[in-house]
Amino acid sequence: MKVTKGGTVSKLLAGVEIPEMFHARQTFPRQSIAPEDIPGIVEEQIAQPQFSEKIKPGMNIAITAGSRGIRNVDIITKAVVDAVKRRGANPFIVPAMGSHGGATAEGQKEMLAGFGITEEAMGCPIKSSMEVVELGYSSLGKRVVLDKNAYESDGIIVSCRLKPHNAFRGTHESGPCKMMTVGLGKQVGAQTVHSDGMGKIGQNIPTMAAVVLEKAPILFAIPCIENAYDETAMIEAILPENILEREAELLEVAKANMPSLIVGEGDVLVVDEIGKNYSGTGVDPNITGTFSTDFAHGGIQVQRTAFLNLSEISHGNALGVGLASAITSKIFDVMDIEAMYPNCLTSTVLKSACIPCVVATDKEAIQLCIRTCNGIEGKPVRMVRIANSLHIGQIMLSAAYYEDVKAGKYPGVEALDEPAPLEFDADDNVVTPVVM
Template sequence: MEVKSQGVVSQLLKDTKIPKMFHARQEFSRSVIKPVEIPAVIHKELEKECFSSLIKPGMNVAITAGSRGIRNVDIITKAIVDFVKSKGAEPFIVPAMGSHGGATSEGQLEVLESYNITTESMGCPIRSSMEVVELGYSERGRKVVLDRNAYEADGIIVSCRLKPHNAFRGAYESGPCKMMTVGLGKQTGASVVHSDGMDVIAENIPTMAKVVLEKANILFAVPCIENAYDETYKIEGILAKDILSREPELLKEAFDNMPKLIVGETDVLVVDEIGKNFSGTGVDPNITGTFSTPYASGGINVQRTCFLNLSEESHGNALGCGLASAITKKIFDKMDIEKMYPNCITSTVLASARIPCVVSSDKEAIQICIRTCNKIDKGHVRMVRIANSLHIDRIQLSESYYEEVIAGKYKGVTALDEPQSLEFDHAGNVLTPVRI
């Protein structure tokens, strides 16, 4: 597709005024486990008799590693590996990411490598395969499968992040149960979990997880929770027998620690970078309000949203771009549909993979959003700009928010400078950083 930088679209947008912006700080609760502290925290947790007694010398132990951009995932994974080794057992890592990585064993290894999870860095083998073993059927009649390498191990440790999902609501969202059924289910299991639609996935996950817990050698789970600053906040071991009861309690805690865009509503949201390392849908809709299904809600109330760049860590998987009003040619040119489409075919959610308006530059992406907003004062556009959906402690707000922020209308928001015009280079790429 040809996108002209000086075509009719550019002419229609060239006089659209972009508001002046000011930098702002958002403050949230900040309990944190520092990276240097993580190995000791994990060792202390797993040294508890209830966990350590399950790992015997000579055991083959599978440890899961997922595809999300989990903060400190390499440190967490390595710490679990080292603990297993300290007990005389033989750990190996299993990619547990459903259909991600293009639904291939090589692609899933590539994803792990981008997170610094390699045989060399972890000091143990990584066994990547899309082959699964059938475990049985859930009470809803759904086939349950598990990664063959994990199934054939003497024990499985489910390492994951626990957080709200971006497309549905339920007692079990993103956490140990989803890791066991979707992550370890590989493409086959992920497809089954999603096959009834996002309105039923909240029932499929726990009922299928029950089968995994009954038929597979799950030892325990080690979920982490992140705070509003995308930092590791909590790491807790959960025995297999307690996963179904404990996970919903921790999900409530994860909700309480989520960040948000405190202003609550805006006309235009600008996201500098999207990617699978930030969210399964490029951006976390719990922040941006850009949900791919009607089965979840939240985030900022916004009329138009534009995405400017795709992260290198996404390896061309621009899933989520369909949730924007506009994207740049930079994102379009990086798209790899062989990486994108297996993901949305498996989930049955196609909205995330649709192509929105594609324009030549950052500047035009912002302008087309402003130009097409309805029922707003174009002279006082309310606009929010974020670097990505994981790091929103520093943001930019348009000048229409300035007096309200100074007056203290938004608790937790502080202006760091005065409104100034955004700077762009000759190609229309925004130069003004979000963070100062």
């Protein structure tokens, strides 16, 4: 399919007016750890006797690394590697990302390289394989498997991020338990966890994690939590016997640190860039409201959503496009189906990979969304624009919000300038930056 500018669609959209917009700052609590302080905090956590005594000289220790664009993930991972080395053990890194990376060992290693996690940078081997061993069955009858390299090690350190999931709700969402069952379960384990659908995954993860904790050599977990500005806010080591209980407690801490689009609702949301480095579904629906299932809710409420670009680090994996009302040909033309579909086949969630309306330019994507909104004729369009779903400290809002923002209707939102037209280049792609 070829999408070109100047056809019937372009003519139908030509007269759609795009509202003037202004830059705004959103302010959230900002407890954070400076990147240069991360190695010291990781060492401080692991140096506690209950953790350090588990690492003995000569042990071969697997350290997990996932597929998300976690802030400072390379620094955190290297700090764990160095802490293991200091105690005379031999660390190696295991990609723990289920079916991501095209469900291949090479693809998963390539994903880690995109985050700066390479053998050279980390100073240790990366053992990437899709081979698993069977550990047993959960209390709900689900088969539990684990990465073979990790299982055959002398100990596993579960390094990950802990945050709310983008497609379901439960006591354990994205964190150590998911890393052990979905991540270290590779494609086979991830498929099993998701096999009952998103309505049951919240039960499958902790019950399957209980088997991993019993049968696999888990030394401890060391998850990080991020603040609303996508900055590392907390790092805490957890003993295996405490993981199930402590993860549930830390999930509430992570929820309290989540940012939001404070205006809460509008007509159109424009996301400049999507990608796997922002969320498993291209954007975090906890921010954008674009959920792929009926088992989670939240985020801004709008009628239409436009996605304009795909991040280079996603390597063509445009999973999440199905959550948009319109995308540009820039995204469509680089989509790699082989990278996208394995995740859908594993998770059983197809909506994220469905193709929405495809138009030639940024301008037309925005115009299409405005044109197809219902009930706004004769009213000023309420449009929100963000750079991506991870960085929403600065956003753009249409003129319809301006007087309310100036009047203080939205605590935490500050206007940085006055409404002005968005600027587009000769190809009708937006050039006005979201961040001033």
